[in-house]
Amino acid sequence: MTADNPGEPGGSIEPDNPDNLFRYPNLYEPQELSKTVSRDIFYIGTDGKELAHSIHQEVHFKGAANLDLVTGNFVNLAEDGTVKDQDGAITWTPEQFEFAATEPLNGEDFEVVGYGKKGSEANVDITNGVVSSEVVTANSANKTITLTLKSKSNIISFASASDEKKQDDQSIEKEISVNQETEPVEDTVVTGHQTVHYVSENGTDLQPVTATHEVTFVKNGSSDKWDKKEDRYDDIVAPVINGYVVKTKVAVGKQVTPEDPDQDIVLTYYPVGKIIPVDAEGKAIAKGVQYQNDEKDPTKVLASQKAPGIVGWNPNQYSIMPLEATKDTKITYTKVPNKPETDDIDISLDDLKMVGLAGLKINKNN
Incomplete structure (x- = not known):
């Protein structure tokens, strides 16, 4: 079976030859014997808009295999044409193909500030915008590569890729020119602070508010990208405040972004x-x-x-x-x-039968 005649369940192996009575098994599953693999390269500005015409490369693969009409399996054949084994597979033409590398961009007119790839393992040289060659097979996925450019002048241009191996149906753009006004863009710097409040359960400040370390985000004026998506402040160790206790020793520092860099931490103390x-x-x-x-x-x-x-x-x-x-x-x-x-009583000398002064006051317990 071939790409031109992939076969169908119960169908003739030679639809144009009514004398051939051999047919595909009823349980036969038609195979995809024609595949196209493509690679697209896009050029966009820092604002996300297309900055230049894209480059499209593609290759067509055609498959063929030997099918056992009795077992329905792909088979390998011996030199005499008999079935050698039931372990056959689809063979593809070409077996593999190499997409050509792109030509360098004009370094006086542009600057590559970033790139992204999907399904591709090609290297991207950010110094000149060259996307390397890449080998594909019939089983390869389609590939997309996007380069983000910053224009240094009003024109960005590059020549076509030299491609001695390219097929007739492989399309490559010859020249790209784009008008774009460029103005120097300064970096944007955002500084945030984490403020700590020490309060009682009714909101009264128990000691002065403090600010911990600051965080800084920088947005590149050329690429319009932040140097980091998020940052985190230092953890706060709660101090001892006499007459009060707090529920946690350490308050975890807040996670922040360039869009919301300032944060407050409130430590609530209880009597x-x-x-x-x-x-x-x-x-x-x-x-x-x-x-x-x-x-x-x-x-x-x-x-x-x-x-x-x-x-x-x-x-x-x-x-x-x-x-x-x-x-x-x-x-x-x-x-x-x-x-x-203690009570004071009067006793006489005769009552005590002791030597003393009449009318002497003594304690009754003595």
């Missing part, structure tokens, strides 16, 4: 809990005392907190371990018993 002195009935006997902060960790208070001293009362425990840094803890206190009151 620490208190030790509340209470009596046996649970009634407060004094104002609460705030926990002491852990000076090494902005998210914690000290693991051991001392019970505050209260005149006339003794705590049932002299230290506590707060379960939560922002929750109050009650400590029960017991009142210290009063000493017995």
Whole structure:
């Protein structure tokens, strides 16, 4: 079977010869025995508009194979024409083809500022705009190469590619000329800052606002492209603020783009809990005392907190371990018993039967 006669299920192997009774198997699947592979090269300006006529290259491949009409398989034939094995395959003419390289562009008129490729492995020389030659087969994908140019003058031109191997149906443009006004374009610089706010849960500033390191984006005036699509600010280590704790030690720096370079980070702090002195009935006997902060960790208070001293009362425990840094803890206190009151009494010398002065005042407990 050939590209001119790929065959069809149940059809004659020689449609133009009614005397040939051999037919393709009913389960035969017709094969694609004619393929075209192309390569297109485009030239655009930095604004995305076509700057010059594109170059189109293509090659046609024709396939042929030996088909076993009994098994429906492709086969290899022996020298005498008999079936050698059932491992045949389609052979293509040409077996491979090489697309020619393009000619250099006029370096006085242009500057290549970028390129993109789809399906192609050709090299692009950005110093002169040459796209290298490239070998393809019938199984190759179509290829597209796009060069982005910046004009140095009003004319961009280049000669046709010399292509000794090209086929009659391979088309290459001869000359390109484009009128384009050019003006120097300055780079665009965008600088962003990350501002950190330290606030209480009601939004009150607890300490001065600070700005961390800045980021800078630069857009090339020629290519109109940014030097980077995004950047990220430094992480922020939360400071210890006495009387408050924060939920996280480190706030992750914000991701930013040239379109939105400035960012704010808000660290919200919460008041620490208190030790509340209470009596046996649970009634407060004094104002609460705030926990002491852990000076090494902005998210914690000290693991051991001392019970505050209260005149006339003794705590049932002299230290506590707060379960939560922002929750109050009650400590029960017991009142210290009063000493017995002192009464003055008058006794006579005879009553005490001791030597002394009549009417001497002494303590009754003595």
